[in-house]
Amino acid sequence: MKPDDDSVFRALADASRRRLLDRLHAKNGQTLRELCRGLAMTRQAVAKHLAILEEANLVSSRRQGREKLHFINPAPINAIAERWIAKFERERLTALSALKAKLEGDET
Structure with missing residues (x-):
């Protein structure tokens, strides 16, 4: 099960x-x-x-x-990481990438 x-x-x-x-x-x-x-x-x-x-x-x-x-x-912990943690991490990384681009003056 x-x-x-x-x-x-x-x-x-x-x-x-x-x-x-x-x-x-x-x-x-x-x-x-x-x-x-x-x-x-x-x-x-x-x-x-x-x-x-x-x-x-x-x-x-x-x-x-x-x-x-x-x-x-470790498989159940990895499944939780993929399902619950990774989706929040993606948003944070996207925000950091946008902030980096803005600070560097590369607003593409």
Whole structure:
């Protein structure tokens, strides 16, 4: 099932989940034990946050022997960037380009 923007935004709204994504970005393919290391959260809390990230398709997991490895999936964040951020960026860049042209006296 493809997550909707709301589930991705809800998952990203929590600072603990963003921290887990940052840790996976720094070193992809970590176990729950590795992700818990150095965090002021219980193992159960980290597992719950990972489940929410998986529901939003921001994290995937794969069994490797007895361990379960977690991987970041940047595709939903990229989709949000393209849909929500890029359209606002285009207007800003167009305005900056027009301002630059006007300041340089090139009003074409």
